Amino acid sequence: MKAEHRQGWLFVSPWVIGFALLTAGPMLYSLYLSFTSASLLSPPQWLGLENYRRLAADPLFYRSLGNTTVYAAMGVPAGLLLSLGLALLLNAPVRGLGFFRTLFFLPSVTNTVALSLLWLWLLNPEFGLLNAGLRACGLAGPLWLQSEAWAKPALVLMSLWTAGGQAVIFLAALQGVPRELTEAAAIDGAGPVRRFFAITLPMISPALLFNLIMGLIGALQVFTQAFVMTGGVQPGSEGGPNQATLFIVLYIYKKAFQEFDLGYASALAWALFVLITGCSALAFRFSRERVHYESEAA
Amino acid sequence: MKARESFTPDTPAGPAGPLVRIGLTYAALVALGALFSLPVVWMLSSSLHELSAVFAQPYRWLPSPLHWENYARAVTILPVPRFLLNTVIITAPVMLATVLSSALVAYGFARFRFPGRDVLFALCLATMMLPGQVTMIPLYLVFAKLGWVDTYLPLIVPSLFGSPFYIFLLRQFFLTIPPDSEEAARIDGASRLRIWWSVVLPQARPAVATVLIFTFIGTWNDFFGPLLYLNSPEKATLTLGLNLMKTQVLGSGVVEWNVLMAASLLVLAPNVILFFFAQRHFIRGISMGAGK
Numbered sequence: 001m002k003a004e005h006r007q008g009w010l011f012v013s014p015w016v017i018g019f020a021l022l023t024a025g026p027m028l029y030s031l032y033l034s035f036t037s038a039s040l041l042s043p044p045q046w047l048g049l050e051n052y053r054r055l056a057a058d059p060l061f062y063r064s065l066g067n068t069t070v071y072a073a074m075g076v077p078a079g080l081l082l083s084l085g086l087a088l089l090l091n092a093p094v095r096g097l098g099f100f101r102t103l104f105f106l107p108s109v110t111n112t113v114a115l116s117l118l119w120l121w122l123l124n125p126e127f128g129l130l131n132a133g134l135r136a137c138g139l140a141g142p143l144w145l146q147s148e149a150w151a152k153p154a155l156v157l158m159s160l161w162t163a164g165g166q167a168v169i170f171l172a173a174l175q176g177v178p179r180e181l182t183e184a185a186a187i188d189g190a191g192p193v194r195r196f197f198a199i200t201l202p203m204i205s206p207a208l209l210f211n212l213i214m215g216l217i218g219a220l221q222v223f224t225q226a227f228v229m230t231g232g233v234q235p236g237s238e239g240g241p242n243q244a245t246l247f248i249v250l251y252i253y254k255k256a257f258q259e260f261d262l263g264y265a266s267a268l269a270w271a272l273f274v275l276i277t278g279c280s281a282l283a284f285r286f287s288r289e290r291v292h293y294e295s296e297a298a
Numbered sequence: 299m300k301a302r303e304s305f306t307p308d309t310p311a312g313p314a315g316p317l318v319r320i321g322l323t324y325a326a327l328v329a330l331g332a333l334f335s336l337p338v339v340w341m342l343s344s345s346l347h348e349l350s351a352v353f354a355q356p357y358r359w360l361p362s363p364l365h366w367e368n369y370a371r372a373v374t375i376l377p378v379p380r381f382l383l384n385t386v387i388i389t390a391p392v393m394l395a396t397v398l399s400s401a402l403v404a405y406g407f408a409r410f411r412f413p414g415r416d417v418l419f420a421l422c423l424a425t426m427m428l429p430g431q432v433t434m435i436p437l438y439l440v441f442a443k444l445g446w447v448d449t450y451l452p453l454i455v456p457s458l459f460g461s462p463f464y465i466f467l468l469r470q471f472f473l474t475i476p477p478d479s480e481e482a483a484r485i486d487g488a489s490r491l492r493i494w495w496s497v498v499l500p501q502a503r504p505a506v507a508t509v510l511i512f513t514f515i516g517t518w519n520d521f522f523g524p525l526l527y528l529n530s531p532e533k534a535t536l537t538l539g540l541n542l543m544k545t546q547v548l549g550s551g552v553v554e555w556n557v558l559m560a561a562s563l564l565v566l567a568p569n570v571i572l573f574f575f576a577q578r579h580f581i582r583g584i585s586m587g588a589g590k
Contacts (some may be wrong), residue, residue: 004412005411010541011405012406012407015459018461022456111540112519114537114562119556168585224521242380273431
């Protein structure tokens with residue numbers, strides 16, 4: 001029995017050591033740094049709550065918080081709706097769906113920098129495909145990334161193009177809904193809309209919760225697109241017109257690795273940590289009574 | 299399959315109902331499919347145009363002649379072969395280390411009883427949701443102290459300690475393997491490590507393949523890690539190099555969008571090829587992640 005314990009610990013020890021060295025230790029160190037004046041050039045000096053006071057009065061912090069919130073509030077629900085729609089289509093009883101599944105899924109497994117360059121070109125106000133299409137419909141397209149109002153919608157649009165990953169998760173859940181249930185409801189006279197809301201949606205609610213939380217976490221940590229697409233040629237110019245795409249992670253990165261203000265950047269990182277943990281906890285709490293798990297019935 | 303035929307029993311008895319529904323489904327699929335593929339078709343088209351044609355209005359979709367030299371320029375404007383080699387030097391050991399360490403830990407969680415196991419496993423799952431920004435600054439300071447900045451070590455060494463998502467994925471798979479053959483091997487006197495290697499891993503081949511593929515995609519396309527740790531341009535990975543190329547091309551007069559699109563397509567290509575060969579592994583990995 002003792003040998004069993006020892007061997008078990010030995011097997012999981014790589015992760016335990018990694019957790020201590022790469023996660024728990026750095027988290028504590030980061031918390032400490034957030035109370036100091038750490039920079040790459042000088043040793044950290046204890047500042048107490050100074051960094052957090054500075055954060056509470058920093059207009060750029062509020063700007064980045066607002067940008068991130070708006071991006072998540074637009075992108076997450078739109079992404080869920082689109083991916084659920086795609087999954088419902090892909091679950092229809094018709095032939096040739098494999099081809100379309102590949103088509104929808106492919107953009108979500110590729111390289112964010114390459115996709116960012118593609119979208120930078122698609123969104124080009126003068127020569128981009130998007131505005132060319134709008135012109136063909138007699139509409140004048142916006143300046144997209146060069147416009148304070150349209151920069152975030154442009155990035156949301158791009159994120160929708162990668163909704164296929166979430167659609168695959170919805171599709172797997174939809175395929176697990178027993179047909180007998182929907183058929184029985186149909187015989188009882190429930191129409192397709194009623195069947196969707198009364199049976200299908202509750203049955204796939206775990207997938208909905210998973211996609212909601214992963215979508216939130218992803219949106220709150222958006223970085224690469226903003227870094228690649230809204231930066232000019234000079235380092236430090238990232239953030240778009242009037243800081244419209246200065247998201248929290250981009251702000252943390254700039255503070256830490258362009259201005260080497262590591263103490264303040266650590267305080268910002270902890271603010272993001274609290275935000276993400278809070279949002280996930282809210283989503284879990286909100287879903288407690290609404291998510292249906294198969295195993296609960298057993 | 300019987301269920302399929304009796305689907306949509308609420309539609310009128312005539313054959314028109316299901317037919318209309320099937321027609322509408324296809325129409326929606328084709329319309330959305332066109333929307334989803336248009337950007338890539340345009341990318342391909344732009345990458346084969348000469349520069350002036352890229353800015354021509356109205357835009358001509360079919361380039362003639364095909365300007366393959368854009369691709370030649372894309373790989374010579376910056377040392378792309380070097381970037382490719384760098385990416386392989388990072389990706390190969392990360393794949394190997396991730397799958398071995400994650401499978402060891404997963405086996406520990408799946409097949410051993412020891413005090414604290416369930417708490418540890420819950421902790422492991424919880425770290426999946428941890429935003430990396432909280433640890434990136436201290437880790438950078440530690441790696442800088444070790445003299446590892448501008449080397450590949452900060453990108454490779456962490457993979458020796460297992461990755462929570464793959465630990466979870468492999469553990470779930472190990473739990474589905476009947477323990478009979480492992481018990482037989484134990485009676486024959488084989489050590490647990492030996493059993494893990496020669497009895498369990500061969501049976502877990504599909505899950506191992508999924509982990510290898512996901513690790514490849516994650517490492518090959520990683521931007522943040524190389525951006526933080528690799529300063530010298532000649533040490534850049536393909537993804538980081540593509541961003542360097544963007545900065546250079548955008549900074550030089552008329553932007554060569556045709557060359558940028560060619561370079562982007564070259565970076566995307568390995569992902570797409572791998573995806574076509576291993577689509578079911580992608581689907582399995584993604585749906586397993588959600589199915590907890």
